[in-house]
Amino acid sequence: MAKTRTVYICNACGAESSQWFGKCPSCGVYGTLEEQISNNTNNGNFSRAGWQSQSRTQNKKESPAQPRISVKFSDITEEEQPRMDSGYHELDRVLGGGIVPGSLILIGGDPGIGKSTLLLQTANQLSIRFPRILYVSAEESGQQIKLRASRLRVGLSGDDSDSSNGQEKTPLLEPNLYILPETDLEEILRELESLKPQVAIIDSIQTLHFSTINSAPGSVSQVRECTSALMQVAKRENISLFIVGHVTKEGAIAGPRVLEHLVDTVLYFEGDRYASHRLLRSVKNRFGATHEIGIFEMVDHGLDEVTNPSELFLSNREEQAPGTATIVSCEGTRCLVVELQALVSPTSYTSPRRSTTGVDYNRLQQILAVLEKRVGIPLSKLDAYVASVGGLAVEEPAADLGMAIAIVASFRDRVVDPRTVLIGEIGLGGQVRLVSQMELRLKEAAKLGFTRAIVPKGQTYPTDLGLEIIAVNKVIQAIVVAIPSTQNEDEEDSEEN
Known part of the structure; x- marks a missing residue:
């Protein structure tokens, strides 16, 4: 008899x-x-012990070892998995080249960041090429989705003659896009098995309810069981499933951690809700590289792809200002040219302030200590502020050299050549260390018209990019090359010599 416990x-x-x-x-x-x-x-x-003893008593004679249901790894055929084009190159890049049939994709993000907008636009693009696309809305009614689609101008009906007469086209969803406003998991599973769509979107998993579980929607047991049931149907019917997940106040996807283990791909939609651009970042992908990013811009009719993201993170380069430096940051296989800005000023308090936007605070503290100890710049009693243009989070060590040059340029009130990029990691001894994917970084800088690159010494660099490559092994050498000195400083240096 089954025993129950609480x-x-x-x-x-x-x-x-x-x-x-x-x-x-x-x-x-x-x-x-x-x-x-x-x-x-x-x-x-x-019982394990009983099964072992029983098998040993039955097989008194040793039999040759042979597999029961397992197969050799060499017997498995290599078949390239076909992918579906989502209609957005940025989304396909993050997914590793497109949507894999039968895969589960989890998308998380802050409220109002644009998750539903992105998926509704993607569903509309997919419905142009595939006969059955299902959008399950557990948070909105069909009329609300229709109003949002009209505002986003998802699909257009009418011909060009209507617009020529001054009448705008009427926004409508594509006919192959099916809408299901439902929160009951059993009804959703029946619809998936009956319709057999190529792609289905669940918005969102925290609002679904499984009637056999006595807990509220969004609880650990509900999220776990609903995702497991959806996964079984998606794998059996070869349905690509997009699942929207809510996030907690810390930024992690709400619910049990097993939710991220069950799905094939985990994407985070990031960005300031008051800014225009959005970043779609991959943190788990069984069919592609992780930490890939796709960049979108929020406009009046929804989300648009950013074809040249490096221009988004470069400010007005014609207006030269002290304390700016340009770096090349790598996110997955994509290289982005980002401008860093620094401001160093006398402090009004007992302890100086250090503030960062888009860069790591601990890296700033470390670079300030290296500049004071190894270069001799007195920064311990000065406020220091460092920010990345556009708000992109630059966390890799390759931004160290650009951050240090921007701080020194602000301290000396000098302007760094806007056609110079700085790439390198700074060690505690003042060394400039090598970083990965250097050739990709230099190609991206050359494509955007940069003429000079200050890089670490220790490896060979391509010479056919049209870049003047200056290799340094100490941060003080990079400061001398990157920051021009005035005539008074040259005279002081000659007198000291």
């Missing part, structure tokens, strides 16, 4: 406890433990 599961982290606490013992969040009844079924006919 367990308490945290709906924030999924931890299990045998008794109720006001605070979860695992994640420390208050009021998240939910009571659930667990059935302990103990099958007395099977």
Whole structure:
């Protein structure tokens, strides 16, 4: 007979406890433990020790080893998986070249960032080439989706003569796009098995409800079981499934961590909701590279692709200002040219302020210490502010050299040549270290019209890019090359010599 026991599961982290606490013992969040009844079924006919002893008694004579259902790795045929074009090159880039049939793709992001907008536009593009695309909306009614599609101008009906007479075309969804406003998981599964769409979109997983589970929508058990059921149908019917996931205040996808393990691809839609550009970043991809990014811009009719993202992160380069430097940052296989800005000023407080926007705060502290110890620039009593233009998060060490040059240029009130890029990692001893994907970075800089690159010494660089490559092994050498000195400084240096 099955025995029942009471367990308490945290709906924030999924931890299990045998008794109720006001605070979860695992994640420390208050009021998240939910009571659930667990059935302990103990099958007395099977035990590991009993099965081993039984098999040994039956097979008294040693038999040759042979596989039962497993196959050799060499016997598996290599078949290239066909991919579907989503209609957006940026989305295809992040997915690794397109949508893989039968795959599960999880998209998370802050409220209002544009997840539903991106998926509705993608569903409309897919419905032009495929006969059945299903959009399951668990948060909006069909009329609300139609109004949003009209505002985004998703699909157009009418001919060109209507617009010539001063009448605008009427926004409509494509006929091959099916809408299902439903929160019941069983109804959604029946529709998936009946319609058999090529691509289905679930918006969102936290609002679905499985009637056999006695917990509220969005709880750990509901999210886990709903995703598992959707995955089984998608794999069986070869349906590509997009799943929208809510995020917590820390920025992680809400629900159990097993949600990210079940799906094939995890994408995060990032960006300031008050800014125009959005970044679609891949953090897990079984069919492509991780940390790829796609860049979109929010306009009045929805999301548009950014064809040349490097121009988005470069300010007005004709207006030369002290304390700016240009770097080349790599996100996956994409290289972006980004401008860094620094401001160094006397402090009004006992301890100086350090502030960063788009760059790592700890890297700034480390570079300031290296500049003061190894170069002799007194920065310990000065405020330092560093920001990346456009708000792009630059976290890789290759931005160290550009950050250091921008700080020194602001300290000396000098202008760095706007046609110069700086690439390199700075060590604690003041060395300029090598970074990865250097050839891709230099090609991106040459494509945008840069004429000079200051790079680490220690490897050969291509000479057919039209770039003047200056290799340095110390940060003080890069400062001398990148920041022009005035006539007074030259006279002081000659007098000291």
